[in-house]
Amino acid sequence: MKRTWFLLSVVLGVVAAACTSSKGANPQSASPGGASSAQSASSGEVVNITLWHGYEAPAPGGPPNYEAISLKNLIDTFNATHPTIQVRDVFCCSNDFALQKLTVALQGDKQPDIAYEYGSSMPQLATTPKVVDLTQRVNDPSYAWDDFFPGERAVTTVDGKVLGIPALVDNLAIVYNQTLFDKVGLSYPSSDWTWDEFRAAAKALTVPAAKQFGWSFPADASEDTVWHYDAMLWEAGGDILTSDNKKAAFDSPAGLEALTALQEMAVTDKAVFVDLQNSGKADTLFNSGKIGMMVTGPWALPSYPDVKYGVQIMPSFPGGNHQTIAGPDNWVLFDNGPARVDAAWTFMKWFTAPEQVLADSLACGHLPTRASVGSMPGFASFGTKYPGVGAFVANLSNVLKARPQISTYPKISTAMGQAIVSVLLGQASPQEALSKAAQEVDTTLSIP
Amino acid sequence: MQAIRRALSSETVSGWAFVLPSFALIALFGLIPIGWALLLSLQKSNLISPETPFVGLANYRALAHDPLFRETLGHMLIYTGLFVPISIVAALGVAVALNRSVWFIRLYRTAFFVPVVASTIATSIMFLWLFDKNFGLANFLLGKVGLGPFGFFDSPSNGALYSIVAVTVWGWIGFDVIIYLAALQGIPRELLEAAEIDGAGRWSTFRNVTVPLLGPATMLLIVWSSINAFQLFDEVYFITKGGPLNHTLVPVLYLFQLAFQQGIAGYAAAIAYVLFFFILLLTVVQFWVGNRVVHYSS
Numbered sequence: 140m141k142r143t144w145f146l147l148s149v150v151l152g153v154v155a156a157a158c159t160s161s162k163g164a165n166p167q168s169a170s171p172g173g174a175s176s177a178q179s180a181s182s183g184e185v186v187n188i189t190l191w192h193g194y195e196a197p198a199p200g201g202p203p204n205y206e207a208i209s210l211k212n213l214i215d216t217f218n219a220t221h222p223t224i225q226v227r228d229v230f231c232c233s234n235d236f237a238l239q240k241l242t243v244a245l246q247g248d249k250q251p252d253i254a255y256e257y258g259s260s261m262p263q264l265a266t267t268p269k270v271v272d273l274t275q276r277v278n279d280p281s282y283a284w285d286d287f288f289p290g291e292r293a294v295t296t297v298d299g300k301v302l303g304i305p306a307l308v309d310n311l312a313i314v315y316n317q318t319l320f321d322k323v324g325l326s327y328p329s330s331d332w333t334w335d336e337f338r339a340a341a342k343a344l345t346v347p348a349a350k351q352f353g354w355s356f357p358a359d360a361s362e363d364t365v366w367h368y369d370a371m372l373w374e375a376g377g378d379i380l381t382s383d384n385k386k387a388a389f390d391s392p393a394g395l396e397a398l399t400a401l402q403e404m405a406v407t408d409k410a411v412f413v414d415l416q417n418s419g420k421a422d423t424l425f426n427s428g429k430i431g432m433m434v435t436g437p438w439a440l441p442s443y444p445d446v447k448y449g450v451q452i453m454p455s456f457p458g459g460n461h462q463t464i465a466g467p468d469n470w471v472l473f474d475n476g477p478a479r480v481d482a483a484w485t486f487m488k489w490f491t492a493p494e495q496v497l498a499d500s501l502a503c504g505h506l507p508t509r510a511s512v513g514s515m516p517g518f519a520s521f522g523t524k525y526p527g528v529g530a531f532v533a534n535l536s537n538v539l540k541a542r543p544q545i546s547t548y549p550k551i552s553t554a555m556g557q558a559i560v561s562v563l564l565g566q567a568s569p570q571e572a573l574s575k576a577a578q579e580v581d582t583t584l585s586i587p
Numbered sequence: 588m589q590a591i592r593r594a595l596s597s598e599t600v601s602g603w604a605f606v607l608p609s610f611a612l613i614a615l616f617g618l619i620p621i622g623w624a625l626l627l628s629l630q631k632s633n634l635i636s637p638e639t640p641f642v643g644l645a646n647y648r649a650l651a652h653d654p655l656f657r658e659t660l661g662h663m664l665i666y667t668g669l670f671v672p673i674s675i676v677a678a679l680g681v682a683v684a685l686n687r688s689v690w691f692i693r694l695y696r697t698a699f700f701v702p703v704v705a706s707t708i709a710t711s712i713m714f715l716w717l718f719d720k721n722f723g724l725a726n727f728l729l730g731k732v733g734l735g736p737f738g739f740f741d742s743p744s745n746g747a748l749y750s751i752v753a754v755t756v757w758g759w760i761g762f763d764v765i766i767y768l769a770a771l772q773g774i775p776r777e778l779l780e781a782a783e784i785d786g787a788g789r790w791s792t793f794r795n796v797t798v799p800l801l802g803p804a805t806m807l808l809i810v811w812s813s814i815n816a817f818q819l820f821d822e823v824y825f826i827t828k829g830g831p832l833n834h835t836l837v838p839v840l841y842l843f844q845l846a847f848q849q850g851i852a853g854y855a856a857a858i859a860y861v862l863f864f865f866i867l868l869l870t871v872v873q874f875w876v877g878n879r880v881v882h883y884s885s
């Protein structure tokens with residue numbers, strides 16, 4: 140009996156430890172490289188600041204990471220030309236974990252001065268007073284804040300306060316396999332395509348015997364599912380929430396039109412590879428010639444080395460316009476004393492000036508975050524250097540709306556994701572799914 | 588002076604000196620987080636904001652009315668009800684088969700243990716393709732014998748959960764086999780010989796001598812596997828992400844999503860404590876039953 144109780148207590152200890160470690164803010168993941176340098180600096184002293192990013196150094200012998208090289212080069216240039224400020228760049232983590240790492244760092248008061256964060260994380264970050272409010276600084280006319288695309292600026296802003304600087308901008312467009320189009324004698328997608336034409340093409344590209352699909356749609360009910368739908372919703376003239384962010388607005392004729400288009404292609408035509416796990420399968424299949432069209436962003440192009448592909452902007456609904464959705468990421472500044480905040484802003488101001496944005500775009504193929512860069516003389520070589528990406532640059536002007544920047548957005552996204560997937564699986568009609576999701580969203584929003 | 592020296596050289600002090608390093612680690616990474624999680628479960632917190640208002644038992648009360656949480660508990664029970672018996676019975680069969688001297692026996696034993704040490708991410712990616720509805724080898728082979736195609740992870744019903752059971756049984760069976768192999772080799776030869784002399788056949792010996800003597804090992808595996816099953820996370824996180832349509836959403840994944848994707852950490856901590864309570868209850872029941880069924884200690 141004594142043995143038993145000893146074993147039981149050991150087991151319980153293990154259970155408890157395991158329970159909490161899978162739940163809690165585990166202290167062991169606190170990453171180094173937070174606040175380490177000068178706390179405050181009087182004039183003349185060097186101010187050291189730290190910048191967290193997600194550009195991993197390549198494995199020895201692996202292909203070079205041009206994004207990391209570009210960032211490093213720019214920081215080196217800054218450090219050489221600004222002797223009183225020294226920026227140290229630290230690889231924090233994959234960007235997917237940037238918010239988690241920062242959460243832990245904030246708990247221990249070890250936050251970096253600048254960190255790369257997803258735009259969708261902004262409402263959560265806004266709840267800590269350690270995030271620096273940049274509203275006054277960006278509105279200095281010399282910074283030309285309006286030069287950033289409206290969709291980017293919207294994502295930096297929570298409750299009217301600017302809390303970030305656009306770091307990277309992407310958008311969705313059609314990437315299509317030219318060989319498969321040629322095989323069935325279809326003409327390539329044009330810039331005035333409608334979703335009806337898209338549907339017909341997807342159907343023509345579907346060959347059940349060869350397990351070939353016309354299109355692929357991410358269906359893990361995550362934000363990846365939702366933002367693909369959002370673009371269609373906006374094109375149909377709809378919106379996610381009412382303008383005061385108080386009620387769901389997607390349960391509308393526009394929302395129904397967009398979701399019905401998805402249903403017709405996925406359920407009626409069976410022309411869509413419904414990617415329920417969304418773990419990279421679809422990219423592999425497109426690269427193997429098993430999928431005719433993807434709606435994806437410029438980041439995916441390096442995954443398609445075996446396919447002769449073209450890029451075209453998204454189709455429109457009858458009477459609507461061509462829109463897309465951007466997923467901008469931000470540089471967020473954290474308060475480690477006024478001297479370091481000033482130094483961090485001095486760096487950011489230089490780093491996101493048109494010249495540096497242009498240099499970064501040319502060095503690694505990022506879409507320029509500032510509109511003026513597109514018309515700078517140096518930018519002309521971009522299209523030839525990065526084939527396909529040029530269409531995404533042009534598509535930036537089709538970014539007209541942004542997702543609501545409110546802290547309850549993850550719950551709204553979850554409800555919409557479930558609705559979309561239930562339709563793609565043929566388990567609910569578009570109207571049923573939208574009504575149910577809208578009801579859930581309204582409940583969420585009604586809780587203060 | 589004498590008294591101090593005697594005290595310092597006493598067994599109590601040296602005993603504590605030996606356990607202190609482990610105790611400090613367990614306290615730091617075990618006990619403190621447990622206490623902190625309890626506090627967290629009584630607060631409204633997103634882990635970022637310094638404002639963490641105390642809400643009393645509101646998180647626990649909300650949990651009682653959360654239909655999704657109830658759904659995750661259902662999935663957890665179905666999963667545990669399948670995973671525990673299947674993995675233990677299969678492991679017993681494998682262990683008996685491997686408990687003999689044939690050529691390359693060590694190779695076979697190693698082969699069964701490889702999945703336990705293989706990275707879950709790697710095996711998850713493998714199963715994603717193996718069990719793919721359209722392109723997977725499993726459906727291809729089943730098609731050859733006129734079965735399927737099956738949706739596996741794509742099944743919008745419990746089929747996805749059953750596929751997760753298959754993946755995890757494959758992944759953990761090696762561990763159970765090792766425990767059973769050790770226990771089998773601890774069975775005194777004279778007992779088996781005595782049974783043989785008394786005229787018991789192979790099945791009768793297995794049923795009446797081997798299985799009862801394996802009781803303590805079986806007990807350990809049932810408790811351990813059940814706890815493991817209640818805490819299922821890696822496979823559903825990597826393979827199905829709880830989908831399709833939450834059909835493989837289990838409590839630990841749910842609380843992870845709440846805490847780290849939706850910023851509802853206080854509520855998630857409450858789920859952790861409720862889960863902890865369920866595991867405690869299950870373990871106590873298992874030991875209570877075990878003490879009445881298992882008569883041999885190893």
